[in-house]
Amino acid sequence: MEVVVGEKRTVEQRGLWFEEFETGVLYLHRPGRTITEADNVLFTTLTMNTQALHLDAAFSEALPPFNQRLVNSMFTLSTLVGLSVAQLTQGTIVGNLGFSEIAFPKPLFHGDTLYAESEVIDKRESKSRPGEGIVTFAHTGRNQHGDVVAAASRKTMVRKRSAGQQS
Secondary structure: OEEEEOOEEEEOOOOOOHHHOOOOOEEEEEEEEEOOHHHHHHHHHHOOOOOHHHHOHHHHHOOOOOOOOOOOHHHHHHHHHHHHHHHHOOOOEEEEEEEEEEEOOOOOOOOOEEEEEEEEEEEEEOOOOOOEEEEEEEEEEEOOOOOEEEEEEEEEEEEOOOOOOOO
16 A cells, blocks of 8 residues: 655555455465474464474385475465465455365475465456455465475455446
């Protein structure tokens, strides 16, 4: 949102209004996020997930095929979506309506960097909420080698630009 404060023109970072989304557009979200052991352990323990593959180094190192701890896939998904917020939905989203087609084709490991991209795959006006619309994203997460480590479809309710709101 652009506003005038005193004599200075200022710009407040926000996501996109419903009208600004176009089907087929691919957004690359940068910078990426390097995942640390502390990130993984904190998220895993906060969510009460006691899976040894995330927490127990000795157990994981002895277990093929990866022989190391895996980053919790729910942390990967959360970070994937989080990386998109500033560019797409910061301050313009009403809420998430649902996730589907969630997949983790390859694991993420401590020290890997997650990069996110989002494609607008559908948008439509809300039938019951005239000031809002539904936007569906295909989110893809890649590691620093370009391997897809996570993918998900997310349906969101997004605000329309109201009269008087500037770009």
